[in-house]
Amino acid sequence: MNILLASSEVFPFSKTGGLADMVGALARALAQSGHEACVVTPLYRGIREKFPQIKREQWEFHLPLGKDWVQGSLWSIEPEKRLKIYFIEHPGFFDRAGIYFEKNISYTDNDARYIFFSKCVVHLARYLPWRPDVVHVHDWQVALVPAMLQQQKREGWGNPPPSCLTIHNLAYQGVFPGESYSLANLAPDFFNPEAAEYFGLLNCLKAGIGLADSITTVSPRYAREIMTEEYGCGMDGMLRRRADKLTGILNGVDYGEWNTADNPHLFKPFSVTKMTGKKLNKLELQRQVALPVDEKTPLFGTISRLAEQKGVDIQLGALEEMLNSDIQFVQLGSGSPEFERGYRDLAARFPGKVAVRFGYDEALAHQIEAGCDFFLMPSRFEPCGLNQMYSLRYGTIPIVRATGGLDDSVVDFTESAKTATGVKFYEYSARALAKAIRKALAIYSDDTLLRKYRQNGMKADFSWGNTVKQYLKVYAKH
Numbered sequence: 001m002n003i004l005l006a007s008s009e010v011f012p013f014s015k016t017g018g019l020a021d022m023v024g025a026l027a028r029a030l031a032q033s034g035h036e037a038c039v040v041t042p043l044y045r046g047i048r049e050k051f052p053q054i055k056r057e058q059w060e061f062h063l064p065l066g067k068d069w070v071q072g073s074l075w076s077i078e079p080e081k082r083l084k085i086y087f088i089e090h091p092g093f094f095d096r097a098g099i100y101f102e103k104n105i106s107y108t109d110n111d112a113r114y115i116f117f118s119k120c121v122v123h124l125a126r127y128l129p130w131r132p133d134v135v136h137v138h139d140w141q142v143a144l145v146p147a148m149l150q151q152q153k154r155e156g157w158g159n160p161p162p163s164c165l166t167i168h169n170l171a172y173q174g175v176f177p178g179e180s181y182s183l184a185n186l187a188p189d190f191f192n193p194e195a196a197e198y199f200g201l202l203n204c205l206k207a208g209i210g211l212a213d214s215i216t217t218v219s220p221r222y223a224r225e226i227m228t229e230e231y232g233c234g235m236d237g238m239l240r241r242r243a244d245k246l247t248g249i250l251n252g253v254d255y256g257e258w259n260t261a262d263n264p265h266l267f268k269p270f271s272v273t274k275m276t277g278k279k280l281n282k283l284e285l286q287r288q289v290a291l292p293v294d295e296k297t298p299l300f301g302t303i304s305r306l307a308e309q310k311g312v313d314i315q316l317g318a319l320e321e322m323l324n325s326d327i328q329f330v331q332l333g334s335g336s337p338e339f340e341r342g343y344r345d346l347a348a349r350f351p352g353k354v355a356v357r358f359g360y361d362e363a364l365a366h367q368i369e370a371g372c373d374f375f376l377m378p379s380r381f382e383p384c385g386l387n388q389m390y391s392l393r394y395g396t397i398p399i400v401r402a403t404g405g406l407d408d409s410v411v412d413f414t415e416s417a418k419t420a421t422g423v424k425f426y427e428y429s430a431r432a433l434a435k436a437i438r439k440a441l442a443i444y445s446d447d448t449l450l451r452k453y454r455q456n457g458m459k460a461d462f463s464w465g466n467t468v469k470q471y472l473k474v475y476a477k478h
Contacts, residue, residue, distance in 0.1 A: 001475060002036045004132035004161075006121040008114065008141035009099060010041045010085065013051065015360075016099055017305060018251070018386045019168045022218065023138055025254040026471070029464035031083035035472075038130065040121050042094040042113075043075055043087035053077055054087065061088070063119045066183040070116055074124075088120045104337065111180040111202070114141040118184075122148040126157055134475045136164045140174030143208030147190045150211060154187065162478035164471075165212035167205070169383050170226050170233045171309060174204030194238070209238055213478050215246045216471070218384035219405030223248025231381055247474055250408050251384045252464035258366075258390045260458075265366035270395070272458040275451075278370065278395050285371030288364075289355035291328050298444045299328045300437070301372035301396070303365050303387055306335030306343075311378035311401060316342045317430025318378070322437045323350045332368055334358045369394040374440050378425075378433045382406045388422070392457035397443065397450075398422040399436050409462065421457040 009015055011024035023039065030037040048054055059074040075087040088094070093113040100106060107113065118137075122145055125135050137145045146163040153160050181191050181202045191197045196207035209215060217223045223246055225231040227239045239246060260277070261269050267284040270277025279295055286293045304310045316339070319329060323346070331343055331354075340358055347354040357364060369375070375391040377400045384405030388398040392409075400406035402424045410422035423443070425436040443449050 001133045001472070002038075002130060003030055003134055003136055003475065004038050004040065004121075004125055005136045005138070006040045006118075006142040006145060007138040008042065008117070010039055013041065013047050013085065013087075014044050014099060018384065019139060021254070021386055022168065022251050022384075025252060025257075025464055026468070027083055027085075028080065028254070029252065029468045030471075031080060033465070033468050034082070036082050036130070038084045038086060038128075038132070040086045040088065040124060042117055043089040044099060045095045045097065047087065048075070051077060057086075061120050061123060063116065063123065064185050065112060065116050065119070066185065072116070072120060086124065088117055090116065093117075104335075110174075111176040112183055114174070114204070115144060115180075115183045118142050118144045118148060121145055122152060125149070125161060126152060132161045134164055134478070135161050136166065136471075136475075137208065137212075138166045139168050140172055140205040140208070143174065143204045143206075143212075144184055144186075144196070145208070146211040146213070147186055147196065147207050148184070151186050151190070162213035162475075163211075164214045164216065164474060165208040166216045166218065167209075167226070167383070168218055169309075170205070170217075170231070170235060171381075173198075173206065173233065173235075176202045176204075178202055198234075206235060206238065209235060209242060213245070214474050215239075215242060216474060217246070217248050219250045219408045220248035221408050222381075222383045222404040225381065225404060247470070249467060249470045249474075250405060250462070251386060251389075252467035253386065253389045253393065253462045255393065255463055258369075258393055260370060260394055263366060265363040266370050267367070270370075272395070272455055275395065275454070281367065281370040282372070285330070285367050286328070288367065289330050289357065291330065291355050292352055297326055297328050298373045298441060299330065299371065300374045300376055300440075301330045301368040302333070302376045303368055304331075304333045304377075306333050306339035308336075309380050309382075311380050311428070311433075312336070312339045312342070314428065314430040314433050315376060315378050316346065318433035318437060319346060319354075321430070321434045323353050325441065327437075327441070328353050328355075330355045330357075330368055330372065332357045332361065332364055334360070369396055372396045373444060374399055374437075376433075376437075377401070377406055379403060379406060380428055385409070389460075389462045392421055392460045392462075395454040395458050397440065397453050397457065399433075399440055400424055401428065401433075402426050409460075411456070419456055420453060421460055422453070
């Protein structure tokens with residue numbers, strides 16, 4: 001098949017979170033399984049400098065955006081066989097310090113930026129000599145593409161390819177004032193309660209839910225959760241009506257990128273049969289983040305956006321209690337100023353026990369995954385989550401709240417004593433998380449049990465082969 005994927009971020013070219021990892025890995029996995037994959041993504045600041053092999057195509061965009069006509073250009077790179085990445089260049093829209101926001105404030109023209117990007121995706125789908133069999137769009141930034149494909153059909157494109165929308169996080173829907181709809185140059189009838197209209201506002205993701213030929217989410221449990229009022233973010237009724245089009249597919253892990261044997265980011269290689277390197281990674285990580293270097297002290301870590309969704313509030317509460325025990329904690333991530341302040345205060349109150357690093361550092365992320373004994377993911381909700389799967393491969397035991405993909409990918413002792421890989425808790429509270437941490441400390445104090453958890457985790461297989469087969473089944477339905 002020829003698959004055209006569209007995403008506002010794609011690893012390794014741009015990244016703010018798991019969306020970039022998933023799209024980059026899915027595209028590579030499709031190509032490696034014999035299909036032709038093209039990815040379309042914006043040309044953000046710094047990409048050309050970091051990847052000088054990107055070349056300009058003889059292709060210009062001249063597209064309407066409301067009453068104006070907007071120009072853009074096309075760049076590309078072919079990182080491997082059967083895989084091509086197209087970049088949409090528009091300096092005014094994409095040559096900025098951030099991707100979606102600066103200093104925690106969203107760009108005020110995100111509607112125009114991503115509506116223009118969506119139009120470029122549809123233009124390529126229609127006019128590239130390489131004709132896609134399916135257009136697979138990811139999250140709200142390109143969720144108007146299914147409507148635009150239908151509009152093109154009305155305007156003379158005889159047989160547009162079917163569309164597939166993947167919802168990575170239903171909480172982010174791309175909601176803008178109603179007048180933003182005019183930027184899309186779509187027919188008025190798409191602005192209705194079963195498509196783009198949401199209480200008089202434009203809701204990009206809702207348009208995709210209403211009009212895509214198929215809808216997927218990034219874990220089976222999350223697919224079930226988003227059809228409930230609690231997790232549906234106002235879209236549960238619509239998703240229930242389209243339940244026959246909805247499939248939950250657990251994300252895969254790119255084990256070429258996330259491995260312990262051949263990884264430039266790690267201090268020492270290790271494997272399920274040669275675990276000495278894990279201990280050395282722990283000691284070096286402690287040194288790097290200025291924690292006391294002590295192999296015996298259990299080291300907990302987290303890598304996360306500091307947002308309410310990620311359970312930061314209950315994590316701060318549980319750590320407040322548990323740091324009186326003999327444990328250490330390292331955090332990497334950034335987000336809400338209030339939560340950043342919470343971690344700074346924690347580090348000040350527990351010197352020598354807490355290390356915090358704000359921002360994102362790819363090398364440090366791998367080092368935390370490899371060097372820690374336990375990884376905390378107490379999410380309020382989690383569509384899929386990747387870090388718990390990275391942790392398993394790195395012999396680091398995940399402590400997770402049983403929600404979404406966390407529930408699908410981690411096995412608790414109560415579910416199977418023989419194949420347990422992590423610790424689950426259910427109630428969303430600091431008390432429940434603290435209890436889970438105490439269970440982890442009990443595992444840590446039993447060498448045989450600790451070894452068994454680590455081995456089970458490292459042998460767990462979340463490779464992309466199975467995930468790709470499930471996506472191909474969805475593509476082939478139309």
